[in-house]
Amino acid sequence: MSAARDIVAGALCCIGTFFFLVGTTGLLRMPDVFTRLHPSTKCDTLGACSVIVGMAVYSGWSWELCKLVVIACFLLLSSATCGHAIGRSALRRNIPYWRRQGKETGDGNGA
Amino acid sequence: MKRVLSLFFIAALGVLLLYVVASMPPMGDPQTPTATHVIPRYLERAEEETHTENVITGVILNYRGYDTMGEVTVIFCALAAVLAVLGRERRGRIRGFVDRSPVPSSTIVRTMVRFMVPFIILFSVYTILHGEISPGGGFQGGAIIGGSMIIFTTVFGLYESSRRIPQKVRAPLEGSAVIVFFLVGALGLVGGGNFLTYAWPHAARGLQPALVTWLTVLVEVGIGLGGAMVLISILFAMIREEEEIALTA
Amino acid sequence: MRLLHNYHYAAAMALFCIGLYTVIVRRNIIKKLIGLNIMETSVFFFYISLGYLDGGVAPIHAGSADPARMVNPIPQALILTGIVVALSVTALALSMVILLYRQYGTLDVDRLMREEEPAAEGAAGEGEGGA
């Protein structure tokens, strides 16, 4: 029982860190605000929440579980709002979309 | 040229530092000088000597309380310095919030912030009051209050937030941390001990531990309030400058 | 191989050098301040690693914690002070940046320092912040 719980918890944490890795890579590699927003918001929601769920599994039924659930709730709310706010203000400020340089210039398959 | 020189200097420094690291005591070893010299006494006797369960709080506020007094003075000094450079906002000068940014905050963001800020402040109160028995304390709690006001101000603007925490409230509380520290220190003097001794002068022997714990909590609250107000005042001073830049630009 | 065992310290020193490089070489003053903060953070990291103990627990006397297994509380207490100091310096420096930007309209340190240098011509090279 305990071993199975550890395995599940470890797997969830690994998934979470994987999303963090992918998200950070995307943040570094993507060319403009909107495309960067896409991976970086995944970090908080998917990555951090997976880690938290993993920790919740690890801790079992205890007082920590309650705290972890609250943290997860606030994380989901705040990171989604944050992504929305950044995206919206970037859109309203007319920050230009990224367009592929070179062959395909022009027509709007940007972002 | 300057670049090459500085690169060379940094490389030399880096090699020197790595060389030191290689000859430092091994990390995490229970036999290093750091783990054997002063620490054992702190860890074993802190609870009975400082009446706090959290040894870190005991070290910060009691054993090394003078450092912390210097530290709250640093915060106060930072505020005085920022105000000396930028100038404080005049009383009643902010007449209304003119949203100069091209993008006013959306309803979603406003609702979320309005929903979250009370929880954040609740959490900071918890952090301040529980610093004595769990991770946390005045500085952390104060920083959390400051952070909540930063969120609030970015979304609702300077007018709204300075109406919530007006200068009337902030100004007297900014120095509270230093004053509380000084009062506690002087209390120790009155009791016949040295400065910063946590003790009530003529309390009954059995009551002393509880009173010392309450003094610790009092200092934590003072630090929390003072730190938070300093952060908020610095924020407001900076925002006012930003708005003036926007006006002149 | 002590260096590999003390990899925390080595990482802190590497960060320190990166921060110092940023402070000295970068021309944007905001980036210089970021470099300053990297330096500070590296020192905090170094201190916290100093207090680490293999298999240690938090130094809180709750329940049945064994004092012999607790990590060192002093570096944590010191670093709290260090963080506050770093915050204060950063706040002051940023407020100066606000004023400088308003008065000079640039964040480039070379242009800042070159513009109508006051009587002290000899003091133009500001970069060697610790050479």
Add this chain to the structure above:
Amino acid sequence: MGAWRHFPIFMITLPLLGAVLMPFLGYLRERWVPYAALLPLAASTLLGFLLVGRIPAGDHLSYHLGGWEPPFGIEIRVDHVGLFLMLVVCAITLLALVYSRRYIEKEVSPGRRTAYYVLYLLMSGAMLGFTATGDIFNLFVFMEILALSSYALVAITGNRNAVRAAFKYVLMGAPSSIMVLLAVGFLYSVTGTLNMADLASRIAESGYTEVLVVSYILFVIGFGVKAALFPLHMWLPDAHSIAPSPISALLSGLLVEVCAFALVRITFSVFTRSATDLVGGTADAVGVAAAAAVLYGGIMAITQKDLKVMIAYSTVSHIGYIFLGITAFTAEGLTGAMYHMLDHGLAKACLFLCAGNFIYLKGYRRIEELRGAWRQMPWTCFAFALASISVIGIPPTAGFISKWYLILGNIRAGKWLYTIVLLSGSILAAVYCLRIIYYMFFQAGKEEAWEDASRDVPPGMLVPVWALSLGTLFFGVFSYLLIPSLLKASAYLL
């Protein structure tokens, strides 16, 4: 043990507490602030003078904060040398504060005046705490209060050059603080303690030589920037010349010296003589840098056209003197360094305040504009002349005594080259000081340059200037009051 053992902590905390209470007074009665700010400093000065003679000979006063004995709690440690420097700090800050009241009205905008006094009190309290502390991390904390308040005071006029100079100061000062923090970390990692006396005994038996050496190097770099030792002095000429004159006096007359004194403490109370082989190489390098500073500062001062910049470069040169005294590693050299801290503090503060007088009355900053100045401002000019005689080191003044002991110390140590450097530094000082005296007294000024109804600056500004310049004369004539005890105290430190 009477009540006087609490005096050092009150000397430190009263200015800090006064600084915190000052905004309230500024809110209620802004006009009282300049007078009220004098109170804590006067109290500190009084307590300091009451403490004279209380410290047992050849020993120190140790005050345990919170009642925790030293390796566990923080200790305030005042020995004779420390008390001497604390008294110098008290006296000069008090005089410069008296001077500030009139001067600040001219240079600092009304909204910032309360902040000026708050920062001023914080700075003086921090200097006292910095000098008195016996704990190495506490040293860092007070250094940061000192640094923050001085950054802000340089920028307090808010004009663009001042903010730029202050920012340059921050860019050099903040990394140096971090280096000191790192050095403290290294020391802590191999000793496990932060108390200076305990550190000394633990270092003597510690096997981690490399760590200790690098820690000392970092200390030297960190405090070297703060004390403006030669290759690290770039911030000084700008910051010291652009700051308001009372602040220039404090920065130049006290701050750099207090930081040099911190290095004295690190060298002699922490690394101690038993570990001289640890610091030997670094100390030699410091000696070379200091010798270069003496010459460089002197030559740069000769070439300057702006009066305050010239005085600032003279400070660079005199910091070199102090460090040469320290690196001689003899009792005479150390006594000379300590006495030089006194007379350089007095003389340099006086010079900057005199420069402030010219700026206050006429707005003149350039040296050529001082031609014939003594016709209108005889008092200021005579004080200036007296202080510059002390800077040069001509006999009846304190400058002569300190240079005598510096040279004696270096001869005792067998460092002949440094002796020559010290002597030639005096010649350079004579060149740059006598040039100004020549302009002031023996050249006719332009026709309308000095025509004004007012003769000299108001007495509130003249009294501090004259107190300082007479101080250099007093400590030159009555040097036997201090020198024997300083020699004894230096021997104790060594």
